[in-house]
Amino acid sequence: MRLNGEISHKEEEGEKENGNLEAQKVVVVGYALTSKKKKSFLQPKFEVLARKKGIIFIAIDLNKPLSDQGPFDVVLHKMSGKEWCEVIEDYKQKHPEVTVLDPPDAIQHLHNRQSMLQNVPDLDLSDCHGKVYVPRQMVITKDPSSIPDEVSEAGLKLPLVAKPLLVDGTAKSHEMFLAYDRFSLSKLEPPLVLQEFVNHGGVLFKIYIVGEAIKVVRRFSLPNVSKSELANVGVHSFPRVSSATESADDADLDPGIAELPPQPLLERLARELRSRLGLRLFNIDMIREHGTRDVFYVIDINYFPGYGKMPDYEHIFTDFLLSLVQSKHKKRPET
Numbered sequence: 001m002r003l004n005g006e007i008s009h010k011e012e013e014g015e016k017e018n019g020n021l022e023a024q025k026v027v028v029v030g031y032a033l034t035s036k037k038k039k040s041f042l043q044p045k046f047e048v049l050a051r052k053k054g055i056i057f058i059a060i061d062l063n064k065p066l067s068d069q070g071p072f073d074v075v076l077h078k079m080s081g082k083e084w085c086e087v088i089e090d091y092k093q094k095h096p097e098v099t100v101l102d103p104p105d106a107i108q109h110l111h112n113r114q115s116m117l118q119n120v121p122d123l124d125l126s127d128c129h130g131k132v133y134v135p136r137q138m139v140i141t142k143d144p145s146s147i148p149d150e151v152s153e154a155g156l157k158l159p160l161v162a163k164p165l166l167v168d169g170t171a172k173s174h175e176m177f178l179a180y181d182r183f184s185l186s187k188l189e190p191p192l193v194l195q196e197f198v199n200h201g202g203v204l205f206k207i208y209i210v211g212e213a214i215k216v217v218r219r220f221s222l223p224n225v226s227k228s229e230l231a232n233v234g235v236h237s238f239p240r241v242s243s244a245t246e247s248a249d250d251a252d253l254d255p256g257i258a259e260l261p262p263q264p265l266l267e268r269l270a271r272e273l274r275s276r277l278g279l280r281l282f283n284i285d286m287i288r289e290h291g292t293r294d295v296f297y298v299i300d301i302n303y304f305p306g307y308g309k310m311p312d313y314e315h316i317f318t319d320f321l322l323s324l325v326q327s328k329h330k331k332r333p334e335t
């Protein structure tokens with residue numbers, strides 16, 4: 001916190017003009033984001049609302065020592081590389097008063113498509129009106145010629161989705177293939193995750209988490225693979241279907257496919273993953289097994305996803321940022 005006093009309701013409602021920020025308690029958020037992420041996240045409408053609520057965003061200069069910048073109340077970051085992780089870890093130690101979102105080692109856990117899903121089978125989702133699984137999958141790290149045998153030994157069912165093992169923010173790490181036969185898989189370049197394709201009626205649920213807030217949206221996904229298509233051969237690349245800006249929320253969909261996962265399930269899933277992953281900013285891609293009402297599969301978890309596409313993100317995010325600073329204040333002993 002920079003100045004004295006709580007942000008009053010009047011101020012939260014934006015009744016003070018922008019120029020009058022000195023009179024408010026200002027929350028300073030330093031951010032280290034790629035220019036693409038900055039564009040999608042820091043949209044003008046969001047910055048304006050944030051400013052009205054007493055939040056300002058300052059770009060972190062990666063060429064200068066972090067401790068020489070700010071002072072910040074909150075640091076948001078999505079940058080890759082070992083060097084950056086060390087900068088953040090060092091900063092966290094030297095500035096325990098700053099809320100740094102999120103811990104680099106916890107983010108790192110999502111950079112590998114095997115470790116990202118590891119916690120899901122252990123979650124306690126009893127009495128939540130649904131079951132949540134991870135599709136059966138295996139990791140191939142070397143020698144693509146051995147893939148056909150490894151797939152049969154593991155008993156994986158075709159077709160398989162082949163995904164790059166590591167997610168490093170490059171377009172290549174999102175290049176996906178659908179493989180109909182195990183021999184064609186040896187054309188692909190390890191390291192890979194081979195994951196069983198689950199028919200889900202072409203609709204995916206994107207569950208956005210921002211601290212304690214949850215927002216779920218429908219997105220278009222891959223169509224079901226029919227029985228006759230099981231005779232197909234080859235590996236077919238497919239585009240980044242679900243991250244398109246077009247939402248499936250208004251589409252005329254079969255209600256059995258479009259029905260959102262039950263709220264108690266979403267809440268428990270988010271709560272459990274938040275605590276097991278040690279992250280506050282992520283989203284979960286979940287699909288419903290076609291022909292069922294309550295069998296779901298988590299297929300992807302992303303750190304600091306495209307919040308700019310999340311409905312009402314401006315309010316959800318500004319409320320979250322304010323709550324971080326307010327809860328810190330509550331914890332501080334009275335003087």
Ligand SMILES: Nc1ncnc2c1ncn2[C@@H]1O[C@H](COP(=O)(O)OP(=O)(O)OP(=O)(O)O)[C@@H](O)[C@H]1O
Pocket residue numbers: 135161163173174175176195196197198199200204220221222240241242243285287299300302
């Ligand atoms: N096991 C699966 N069964 C059915 N469809 C799948 C499966 N895995 C992935 N898909 C489809 O492929 C898409 C891309 O897969 P995934 O979400 O793992 O990739 P990504 O590149 O990490 O996505 P994002 O852009 O969300 O980060 C999914 O959105 C979904 O449409």
Ligand SMILES: O=P(O)(O)O[C@H]1[C@H](O)[C@@H](O)[C@H](OP(=O)(O)O)[C@@H](OP(=O)(O)O)[C@H]1O
Pocket residue numbers: 036037040041078169206242243244283302304305306307308309
């Ligand atoms: O919000 P969804 O629809 O899930 O898709 C996001 C991806 O999951 C993120 O990985 C993208 O961010 P990065 O390009 O910074 O990884 C993110 O990029 P964006 O922030 O530029 O929109 C999105 O493509």
Ligand SMILES: [Mg+2]
Pocket residue numbers: 242285300
């Ligand atoms: Mg995804």
Ligand SMILES: [Mg+2]
Pocket residue numbers: 167300301302
């Ligand atoms: Mg992903």
